[in-house]
Amino acid sequence: MNPLDDYCTAKELSKKWNVSTRMISYxxxxxxxxxxxxxxxxxxxxxxxxxxxxxxxxxxxxDG
Incomplete structure (x- = not known):
């Protein structure tokens, strides 16, 4: 089993969350x-x- 299997890239996550890869990096x-x-x-x-x-x-x- 690859230890990186439990991780995703900023590009993959940007599609999932519907935000830019730059926002993920931020x-x-x-x-x-x-x-x-x-x-x-x-x-x-x-x-x-x-x-x-x-x-x-x-x-x-x-609120404040």
Whole structure:
């Protein structure tokens, strides 16, 4: 079994979450996706990772 089987790429995740690969890279570099790792120049993200809340949306803004 390949240890990378439990991970996906930013490109794969961008299709799943319907966001750009740049946004996935941003989430990873800011530490907003637990378990994401930089492998060379590419991010590998756990396949079961949940999409972080986008702070630019109404849901992501706090009341205060």
């Amino acid at each position: 989430y990873c570099s800011e530490g907003r996706i637990p378990g994401a790792k930089l492998l060379g120049k590419n991010w590998i993200i756990p396949a079961d990772a949940e999409k972080p809340i986008d702070g630019r949306t109404k849901e992501g803004k706090s």
